[in-house]
Amino acid sequence: MPSDIDFSEGEAQIEYVFNFIDTLQAKIKILESEKKISEKEISEKEISEKSNNEKYNKLLQEYNKLLQEYTKLVTNIINRSENAGIKIVKKETDGRRNIPSSRGDGKRSKRKSPKRKSPKRR
Secondary structure, three states: OOOOOOOHHHHHHHHHHHHHHHHHHHHHHHHHHHHHHHHHHHHHHHHHHHHHHHHHHHHHHHHHHHHHHHHHHHHHHHHHHHHOOOOOOOOOOOOOOOOOHHHOOOOOOOOOOOOOOOOOOO
16 A cells, blocks of 8 residues: 555544534433433323223213212102102203293394495495
């Protein structure tokens, strides 16, 4: 090899490549740690969602039990009052207000205001 070749520029490029590799490795480590943190957060979120679903299902079961008990009590009251000669009449409503359904379906048509004409330009 001839001794008059200047290696200083090549050495600088090699040093730059090694520094770039070190930078990439540091970024990879940071990304891996962020990935671990996000995986941990996701697993914690899934666990909390499962527990919330379990709580919801328990509350729903309790609600259904209470609804059944309520229905039994109301039926029992109706039966006892009918046996005593008291007649209970169910009031029919449209589901929005206490308007008897004999007045109609409870939906009144809205009066439309006449469309205003834009003034003609002169």
